[in-house]
Amino acid sequence: MLMSRRTTLAALAFSLLAGTAFAADTIKIGVNEPLTGAFAASGTYVVNGAKIAADEINAKGGILGKKVELVIEDNKSNPTEAASVAEKLITSDKVPVLMGAWGSSLTLATMPKLEEYSVPMLVETSSSGKITTSGNPFIFRISPPSSVEAEAFEPSVKKLGLKKVDFLVINNDWGRGAAADFSKMLKANGVEVGLVETMDQSAQDMSAQLAKLKASDADTIMVTSAVDQLTLLFKQMAALGLKKRIITTGGSQNPDQIIAQAGAAADGTMHLTTFLPWWPEKTPNPEATAYFLGEWKKRGFDFAGATESFRGYDGIRTVAAAIAAGGGTDPASIQKGFWKVDFMGLNGPIKFNKSGPAGKESGQSKPNVYIIEISGGKVNQVQLGG
Amino acid sequence: MDQLLQHIFNALVLGGTYALLGIGLTLIFGIMNVVNFTHGALYTFGGYAMYLAAVALGLNFFVALPVALVAGLVLGAIIEFTLLRPLRRSDIDTTMLVMIGAGIIMQSGTLWIFGGVAKAVPTPFPAQPLTFGPVSLSYVNLFVLCAAVALIAITYFTINGTKLGRAMRATFQDHDTAALMGVNVSLIYTATFAIGSALASAAGALLGPVYVVTPQMGDLAAVKAFAIVILGGLGSISGATIGGFILAFAEELGAGYISSGYRDAMGFLIIIAVLLVKPTGLFARAERIG
Numbered sequence: 001m002l003m004s005r006r007t008t009l010a011a012l013a014f015s016l017l018a019g020t021a022f023a024a025d026t027i028k029i030g031v032n033e034p035l036t037g038a039f040a041a042s043g044t045y046v047v048n049g050a051k052i053a054a055d056e057i058n059a060k061g062g063i064l065g066k067k068v069e070l071v072i073e074d075n076k077s078n079p080t081e082a083a084s085v086a087e088k089l090i091t092s093d094k095v096p097v098l099m100g101a102w103g104s105s106l107t108l109a110t111m112p113k114l115e116e117y118s119v120p121m122l123v124e125t126s127s128s129g130k131i132t133t134s135g136n137p138f139i140f141r142i143s144p145p146s147s148v149e150a151e152a153f154e155p156s157v158k159k160l161g162l163k164k165v166d167f168l169v170i171n172n173d174w175g176r177g178a179a180a181d182f183s184k185m186l187k188a189n190g191v192e193v194g195l196v197e198t199m200d201q202s203a204q205d206m207s208a209q210l211a212k213l214k215a216s217d218a219d220t221i222m223v224t225s226a227v228d229q230l231t232l233l234f235k236q237m238a239a240l241g242l243k244k245r246i247i248t249t250g251g252s253q254n255p256d257q258i259i260a261q262a263g264a265a266a267d268g269t270m271h272l273t274t275f276l277p278w279w280p281e282k283t284p285n286p287e288a289t290a291y292f293l294g295e296w297k298k299r300g301f302d303f304a305g306a307t308e309s310f311r312g313y314d315g316i317r318t319v320a321a322a323i324a325a326g327g328g329t330d331p332a333s334i335q336k337g338f339w340k341v342d343f344m345g346l347n348g349p350i351k352f353n354k355s356g357p358a359g360k361e362s363g364q365s366k367p368n369v370y371i372i373e374i375s376g377g378k379v380n381q382v383q384l385g386g
Numbered sequence: 387m388d389q390l391l392q393h394i395f396n397a398l399v400l401g402g403t404y405a406l407l408g409i410g411l412t413l414i415f416g417i418m419n420v421v422n423f424t425h426g427a428l429y430t431f432g433g434y435a436m437y438l439a440a441v442a443l444g445l446n447f448f449v450a451l452p453v454a455l456v457a458g459l460v461l462g463a464i465i466e467f468t469l470l471r472p473l474r475r476s477d478i479d480t481t482m483l484v485m486i487g488a489g490i491i492m493q494s495g496t497l498w499i500f501g502g503v504a505k506a507v508p509t510p511f512p513a514q515p516l517t518f519g520p521v522s523l524s525y526v527n528l529f530v531l532c533a534a535v536a537l538i539a540i541t542y543f544t545i546n547g548t549k550l551g552r553a554m555r556a557t558f559q560d561h562d563t564a565a566l567m568g569v570n571v572s573l574i575y576t577a578t579f580a581i582g583s584a585l586a587s588a589a590g591a592l593l594g595p596v597y598v599v600t601p602q603m604g605d606l607a608a609v610k611a612f613a614i615v616i617l618g619g620l621g622s623i624s625g626a627t628i629g630g631f632i633l634a635f636a637e638e639l640g641a642g643y644i645s646s647g648y649r650d651a652m653g654f655l656i657i658i659a660v661l662l663v664k665p666t667g668l669f670a671r672a673e674r675i676g
Contacts, residue, residue: 036497036601040497040502040600041502041504043502044502171647198646199646202602203650204593204597205400207638208640208646208649209641211396211642212642212646214389232597232598235597239515239523239526240522240524241517241522260506302503
């Protein structure tokens with residue numbers, strides 16, 4: 001007992017020493033992602049992408065002469081945890097900047113902590129409109145809000161001949177936000193909006209919702225959720241003999257994983273995505289895309305994760321660019337630096353525009369949105385508009 | 387009307403697996419007085435055992451299922467032998483804490499070994515559903531329902547029609563007297579926990595191929611199992627069976643006709659109502675006398 005206590009103390013002292021030694025010559029970036037819980041798969045992909053970016057930056061000599069160090073914490077797909085993880089990263093690890101927190105509800109829960117401690121956060125995945133319109137000046141987002149997705153999809157409404165659309169969305173800020181933004185756009189284009197069904201983020205059986213949607217007279221169902229739930233949905237749709245046009249939003253579909261797990265059930269489904277790893281030459285920055293995909297493959301990660309992980313990669317590169325542009329490693333300099341960021345990400349230029357109430361604007365970059373279709377077990381690009 | 391028929395079919399399939407989950411839990415509580423917090427983890431274990439047997443070992447689907455069931459039986463026996471047996475004389479709180487810890491270890495272990503990405507288990511059933519007019523029913527769901535009903539029937543027969551079952555019931559009524567009558571109570575405890583675990587594992591192995599297998603799949607399943615047991619009355623097998631179907635119908639019809647947003651709340655509303663009217667559950671067992 002005595003022995004073990006002494007060992008623990010020694011270990012504690014050592015880790016504290018090691019901690020301070022590190023702090024002197026690295027810049028810490030807090031990473032707040034879901035590594036367990038309903039969004040474990042997606043969060044893990046984002047973190048793996050982030051690690052590639054950090055290694056690349058360090059191999060090139062770091063930023064401002066210092067190496068980058070990622071401090072990665074698991075928010076357990078739970079908003080309460082996401083807020084306490086942010087607090088832990090800021091107060092205990094003393095990170096001057098964060099990246100996170102994958103889901104909209106997770107990000108919204110951490111936002112008050114950013115204001116409390118005046119630390120900026122790069123939002124890499126969340127798409128609820130509220131995030132950049134609620135007047136939090138510490139938020140900088142590179143993923144598209146659902147209104148931008150809806151706008152990008154607008155020209156396709158006529159082309160696909162949509163008449164009446166039902167929604168099936170995950171029951172949180174992400175899903176409900178997407179249903180609201182897409183409904184608005186569809187109604188403006190003369191498309192009728194029918195049912196808006198929701199599902200719990202950890203629900204596995206959606207047969208009740210699907211039976212209801214099957215009986216509806218809508219021609220299309222717009223679905224918002226992440227890959228694991230989408231896989232289940234497509235399998236259950238096939239089991240119910242539900243054959244309608246399916247369009248998913250949110251960019252967390254990992255189409256290759258869906259093909260592998262849902263098989264023929266996913267055939268004919270369409271997905272709004274923000275990255276085209278299938279055709280690196282078609283992306284806005286083919287060279288960076290090729291490097292990223294090469295590293296991804298070299299590390300033995302599943303190709304299916306690329307559509308998710310690229311956001312972690314671009315996210316850390318954006319944070320690094322902000323640190324370099326701000327010229328300091330304190331939160332205030334980095335916050336200023338974000339406004340000067342201007343480079344080509346894997347899915348378009350990353351440059352922040354002001355969004356939200358005057359004087360307290362958040363930063364919103366406008367990435368490209370693409371539409372793809374799964375057919376015959378393959379991913380095909382569908383031209384937007386026309 | 388068409389929609390109602392579809393909802394009823396869906397609820398029957400769901401109810402079968404809910405009943406399976408509930409029986410495993412209620413059996414262990416009824417006989418051993420142990421609140422089994424590893425129940426969800428055992429369900430997950432069944433899913434991964436099925437995945438390993440069917441995908442990694444390449445066994446036939448119908449061979450892999452019993453393999454997963456037996457794996458659950460063995461794991462249950464190991465848990466009982468290593469964790470519960472030494473704690474036999476301790477109070478219920480200690481046992482509960484140890485079981486919560488074991489549940490966390492099992493879930494984290496699964497995450498550590500298999501990672502967070504979901505695994506799919508292929509089934510030999512055709513993807514095209516059976517259709518009866520407007521109602522569709524997939525072969526795999528039909529199989530799951532039949533398998534669940536068969537397992538429930540076997541469990542019922544084991545408890546009510548075999549020598550082992552008689553010893554189990556005797557232990558449940560009064561373990562001191564049962565011991566005096568020559569029942570090997572320790573063995574009965576191990577057998578009970580193993581059977582309960584095997585049922586949870588079988589539920590995971592049956593539903594793994596229907597859904598996908600993830601380290602978190604047991605979380606919601608465990609909550610549902612506890613709800614079913616409370617609904618049906620602690621320790622009652624027929625109560626858990628009926629409770630499972632009631633919960634499934636409440637969820638399915640609630641989501642279909644009231645609001646899908648409150649789907650998971652429907653079951654709990656019923657439980658609150660039951661607890662208000664009949665606090666011991668719908669089918670309460672007779673309390674042990676003395």
